[in-house]
Structure formats: C-alpha cells, structure tokens
C-alpha cells in the first residue's frame with residue numbers, strides 16, 4: 092500500500108481514524124464490507140479505493156492534517172524523486188476518481204527520463220498506461236461505476252477544436268497526455284473524465300495497463316489498412332513495433348521485421364509468429380534481403396517504429412511502388428530523403444499519433460476473446476517503491492525488457 096496518513100490529531104478518535112494502517116492495509120485486499128469503524132452504513136460491499144477515500148475523508152473532517160499520498164515525480168531528466176501529494180478532491184460532473192493499480196512503462200517514459208521526448212515537460216508525475224479501479228463517480232456518469240476495473244485512454248482532448256470535431260480526439264490541437272503534458276498515474280489516486288475509462292470485467296489489471304500500448308499499434312495499422320497477404324515491413328521491434336505486429340497479424344498480412352537488435356528479432360519469430368526478420372547491418376544488405384523475401388516488389392506497407400531519424404529517412408527505400416509509409420515512431424530531428432523516390436513510386440506518407448476511443452474498446456474485446464495473447468508482453472514487474480531503483484536498469488537493451496509493469500497498490 093503506498094498511501095500513508097499522518098495526522099496532527101485534534102482528538103484521540105481522529106488519531107484512531109487517521110492512523111489506521113491496518114485498516115488501509117485491509118482495504119488493499121478485496122472489496123470490504125462497510126463497517127462502523129469505517130464510519131459508514133452497514134451491509135454493502137465497497138471497493139477498496141472507496142474505503143480508502145472514505146477513511147481519508149473522515150480523517151479530514153475530524154480536523155486532521157493529511158499528507159497522504161506518495162507519488163513518483165520526474166523532477167528533471169534523469170532525476171526521479173518520491174514526493175507527497177494531497178489526496179484528490181471529489182469527482183465533479185462527468186468525472187471519476189480512480190485508484191491506480193498498475194502502470195506500464197513505455198518508450199515515452201524512457202525518452203522523458205532521458206530528456207529526449209519532444210512533448211514532455213518537467214516536473215512530471217509519469218504514467219499513461221494504466222490499469223485502474225473506479226473509486227467514485229461524479230454526477231452524470233453512466234459508463235462506469237465504483238468498483239469497475241478499466242483501462243484509461245490518457246489523451247485529454249478539448250472536444251471543440253477542428254480535430255476533435257472531426258472525431259480525431261487522438262490529435263486534438265491542445266492535447267494533454269497524462270504523464271507527458273500533465274501529471275499521470277504514478278500515484279495512488281487521481282481524477283479523470285469518466286469518458287476516458289474503458290472497462291472490462293475479465294481483464295487482469297496488468298492487461299488493462301497494456302491496452303494503451305496496444306492501442307498505438309492498432310491505430311497505426313488502421314491508418315494503413317493492410318490486406319491479407321500484403322507485405323508489411325515493420326522497422327523497429329520495440330513495444331510499439333510489436334504492438335503494430337499484433338494488429339498486422341490479425342489482417343492476414345505477411346509480416347517482415349527489421350531491427351538492429353537480434354534478440355528482439357528472435358522474440359518476433361518465436362513469440363509473435365513473424366514470418367521473416369532482417370538484421371539492420373547498415374551495409375545495404377537489408378534492401379537485398381527484403382527484395383528476396385518479396386520477390387522484388389518490396390513492402391507495400393512500411394511502418395517505422397524506431398524513433399530514429401536515420402531509419403525514418405532511409406525507410407522510403409523499402410516502400411514498393413504505390414506503397415504506404417507510416418511513421419509511428421517519433422523523432423525531434425529532421426527526416427530527409429530525395430523527393431523523386433516518393434514521386435516515382437507515388438508513395439503515401441502517414442503519421443500515426445496515439446489512438447482513438449474505438450481502438451481501446453476493440454483491444455479489450457480482442458484480449459477478452461483470446462485473439463491477442465498478452466503473455467509474452469510483460470517481461471518485468473516492480474513494486475511502486477522499487478521503481479526509482481529499477482527504472483535505469485530497464486533502459487539497458489541487455490535487460491531484455493519488453494514491458495515493465497509497476498504495481499502501484
């Protein structure tokens with residue numbers, strides 16, 4: 092349990108309520124029956140997050156000073172610290188108070204840590220891949236209720252700009268992504284618009300945290316629409332490249348993966364059912380290999396998920412005539428290539444940013460139906476208190492990390 096309550100007591104009773112580590116610990120198990128001790132009516136089952144919140148609210152009403160939540164903050168590049176934050180207030184109209192259970196760590200978090208993520212601002216509480224439990228809902232919320240377990244769509248959009256009006260909430264003109272532009276889920280509780288919650292009664296909490304990573308790949312594949320047997324080349328076999336593979340696989344396309352890292356290519360073959368892999372040696376042999384695999388036609392869809400401007404500039408060479416090139420990886424550097432190759436082959440260039448609500452619903456259903464196997468994905472786990480120590484280790488390629496999941500509570 093990551094929540095502590097310290098109380099400047101106004102009475103013995105307030106100390107008793109506010110200093111209830113046993114009560115909080117018990118509330119971290121399964122739903123509890125309301126008790127007199129918890130200060131509420133008898134008889135109904137309560138989710139643990141609500142019990143926790145009620146305990147804090149009671150302590151607060153009794154005049155206790157509460158400094159109660161531990162959060163992890165990236166103060167500046169390469170410097171994490173554990174901070175104490177105020178507990179959130181009541182959820183307002185259309186909002187939900189959520190209790191964070193699992194947080195997935197992704198390339199965006201690593202880039203933010205290294206100071207290489209263009210949209211990141213500091214200090215920041217990271218965490219945008221979230222498996223949560225709803226603690227309480229505000230007025231007018233009908234899509235979720237207390238106790239529901241959900242994945243969070245972490246893209247906070249304005250709902251009024253041109254992109255939002257066209258249904259592209261993923262690239263709102265003033266988009267705020269949790270854990271990137273605004274504080275995320277590396278804390279026990281926070282308030283989020285309820286419309287951003289996608290529930291599942293079947294998925295495990297860590298699977299719910301994985302949905303957002305998968306959504307990035309789902310959206311990238313939706314952007315380019317592979318057809319059965321079409322040659323799809325994915326460059327970069329990190330989590331984002333792997334998530335594109337999950338959805339390319341569902342289309343019946345022929346999958347080819349190119350990466351510098353042979354360990355990751357092995358993973359693609361043994362765990363992801365990829366037909367062909369190519370090692371990026373940087374000597375031109377990649378193009379020859381691709382020609383062999385595709386009978387000379389190259390890949391009619393190329394998805395670059397490296398985040399390397401070098402790879403992204405070079406990727407045009409792998410696209411067949413009339414083919415499509417999708418940039419799902421992100422770079423701050425310039426991408427250059429000579430225009431004739433694009434013109435001659437009449438290429439289509441596509442960007443892919445984040446994901447849309449329908450992607451979340453689709454992925455949850457695919458996992459529930461056993462069409463996506465999440466087992467190979469989660470390679471590392473850590474408790475909340477271990478994150479600061481573990482995080483730099485996950486950055487190293489030899490750690491073999493695909494997805495690290497943090498157990499917040």
Ligand SMILES: NC(=O)c1ccc[n+]([C@@H]2O[C@H](COP(=O)([O-])OP(=O)(O)OC[C@H]3O[C@@H](n4cnc5c(N)ncnc54)[C@H](O)[C@@H]3O)[C@@H](O)[C@H]2O)c1
Nearest residue numbers: 198327329330331350351371397398399402420421444445
């Ligand atoms: N589109 C989005 O909304 C979105 C969301 C999240 C992350 N991203 C971006 O996606 C990118 C990938 O993320 P990730 O977590 O999978 O990163 P990662 O670093 O784990 O994976 C990148 C892979 O690319 C390979 N690679 C690098 N340079 C290469 C080259 N020249 N040729 C071949 N392979 C090369 C690396 O070996 C690595 O396996 C990042 O840029 C990240 O910021 C985009």
Ligand SMILES: [Zn+2]
Nearest residue numbers: 197199220304
């Ligand atoms: Zn992510």
Ligand SMILES: [Zn+2]
Nearest residue numbers: 249252255263
């Ligand atoms: Zn908008």
